[in-house]
Amino acid sequence: MLAKRIIPCLDVKDGRVVKGVKFLNLQDAGDPVEVAKKYEEEGADEVVFLDITASHEKRNIILDVVKRTAEMVFMPLTVGGGIRTIEDIRNLLASGADKISLNTAAVNNPDLISEGAKHFGEQCIVVAIDAKKVTSHKLPVTSEKQKTEGNVGAIRESPKKWEVYIHGGRTPTGMDVVEWAKKVEGLGAGEILLTSMDCDGTKNGYDLELTRAVSEAVNIPVIASGGAGTLEHLYEAFKKGKADAVLAASIFHYREFTIRQAKEYIAKKGIPVRM
Amino acid sequence: MGNLRSIQKALEFLDYRAEVTDDKNKINGASAVVLPGVGAFPRAMEELKKRDLVETVKDGVSSGKPFLGICLGMQILFEESDEFGSSQGLGIVQGKVKRFSDKLKIPHMGWNEIELIKRPDFMEDFPKKSFMYFVHSYYCEPKDKKIILTKTSYGKNFVSSICRDNLIACQFHPEKSQKLGLEFLNNFGRLI
Numbered sequence: 001m002l003a004k005r006i007i008p009c010l011d012v013k014d015g016r017v018v019k020g021v022k023f024l025n026l027q028d029a030g031d032p033v034e035v036a037k038k039y040e041e042e043g044a045d046e047v048v049f050l051d052i053t054a055s056h057e058k059r060n061i062i063l064d065v066v067k068r069t070a071e072m073v074f075m076p077l078t079v080g081g082g083i084r085t086i087e088d089i090r091n092l093l094a095s096g097a098d099k100i101s102l103n104t105a106a107v108n109n110p111d112l113i114s115e116g117a118k119h120f121g122e123q124c125i126v127v128a129i130d131a132k133k134v135t136s137h138k139l140p141v142t143s144e145k146q147k148t149e150g151n152v153g154a155i156r157e158s159p160k161k162w163e164v165y166i167h168g169g170r171t172p173t174g175m176d177v178v179e180w181a182k183k184v185e186g187l188g189a190g191e192i193l194l195t196s197m198d199c200d201g202t203k204n205g206y207d208l209e210l211t212r213a214v215s216e217a218v219n220i221p222v223i224a225s226g227g228a229g230t231l232e233h234l235y236e237a238f239k240k241g242k243a244d245a246v247l248a249a250s251i252f253h254y255r256e257f258t259i260r261q262a263k264e265y266i267a268k269k270g271i272p273v274r275m
Numbered sequence: 276m277g278n279l280r281s282i283q284k285a286l287e288f289l290d291y292r293a294e295v296t297d298d299k300n301k302i303n304g305a306s307a308v309v310l311p312g313v314g315a316f317p318r319a320m321e322e323l324k325k326r327d328l329v330e331t332v333k334d335g336v337s338s339g340k341p342f343l344g345i346c347l348g349m350q351i352l353f354e355e356s357d358e359f360g361s362s363q364g365l366g367i368v369q370g371k372v373k374r375f376s377d378k379l380k381i382p383h384m385g386w387n388e389i390e391l392i393k394r395p396d397f398m399e400d401f402p403k404k405s406f407m408y409f410v411h412s413y414y415c416e417p418k419d420k421k422i423i424l425t426k427t428s429y430g431k432n433f434v435s436s437i438c439r440d441n442l443i444a445c446q447f448h449p450e451k452s453q454k455l456g457l458e459f460l461n462n463f464g465r466l467i
Contacts, residue, residue, distance in 0.1 A: 074285055219381060274406040
């Protein structure tokens with residue numbers, strides 16, 4: 001049986017690991033290769049490097065980090081952050097990344113998804129979606145059912161909606177998350193990394209409704225991200241959120257729990273994991 | 276094809292000398308050949324033809340030296356695949372490559388269990404069941420069931436590796452499957 005995956009995520013800036021809560025208060029915490037190796041020993045199923053290097057001239061540092069990781073770590077490595085072109089994708093894969101994750105560039109240039117999938121295979125194109133709950137009437141309600149009921153624009157009875165954000169969560173796009181997820185699947189994305197901006201950094205748990213809505217709407221694996229604070233949260237993402245994998249940073253990073261502990265907890269509750 | 280660096284690094288980690296090449300002479304002169312691959316079946320065949328390597332691969336298998344096909348490198352050994360209509364493969368192994376049912380999440384991505392169906396010498400000490408990393412949307416259906424080395428369950432049981440004389444091929448990625456994956460690769464390497 002296919003195991004549910006637990007994926008630690010490292011924010012990498014200028015070749016070093018940092019973790020900021022809600023993208024602030026960054027704190028240097030070591031060499032990404034060493035940290036990835038530690039996670040591998042603990043039984044992590046994959047690892048994600050999110051490159052948050054801002055300056056353009058330092059962007060090649062990540063390639064060196066990926067190369068060194070590929071020499072030491074023998075599990076799938078996904079790299080995201082700042083990838084804009086086919087050439088960027090090629091360089092990362094050639095350095096030893098197994099998958100690359102597109103976010104802003106996928107929204108600005110959806111062809112990058114299909115081109116990437118065509119060149120390198122769908123399995124290595126992950127689309128990262130930053131989702132924020134829509135509480136107002138920003139996204140009009142236009143389902144067929146509501147149209148016939150004359151409820152166009154109604155908010156009271158509207159189902160939950162989420163909006164896609166880009167530029168590290170700073171820019172709203174007006175796009176509906178579930179629709180965008182379906183679209184990227186059609187374009188050839190192999191996986192969706194779904195981050196709830198509302199939950200990220202809160203440690204109050206994943207946005208289960210969001211995770212479930214996307215997971216049920218697409219036929220590709222969905223990784224839930226944002227909000228993990230306890231082991232129960234990881235379990236809920238699988239059980240209620242229907243996620244195929246969970247991404248977490250700080251609970252593992254600050255050693256609140258080890259990945260082994262997380263897996264034991266989840267396995268005990270009947271979710272298939274690789275021990 | 277695909278992530279060649281991973282497989283090279285894994286072999287080097289195990290102290291084998293591994294070279295990524297499309298040079299016929301080097302392939303012919305190697306003591307073992309690994310045919311990796313991720314991506315699309317027809318494109319992989321095109322690339323092999325373009326580089327005039329179809330016969331080289333066939334010779335590699337028939338030469339009797341250890342030959343390992345990984346993922347798409349397993350699939351293109353077969354006669355044909357459903358991918359993009361129907362595509363012809365190398366035909367080194369009789370059988371077809373089929374797509375998983377649309378009722379399942381595709382690709383089949385992540386860690387799944389392989390179970391040994393037979394135990395050839397090179398897998399002597401390998402656990403009967405172990406987790407390996409998979410990423411694929413198509414699976415192989417060999418005609419000769421005797422060559423099946425492991426099976427794996429995804430919706431139904433499928434063939435996750437085969438072994439026929441010097442030819443070994445696996446759908447999973449041993450180079451991405453941590454300790455046991457490296458052990459599988461090392462078992463292959465020890466055939467040299």
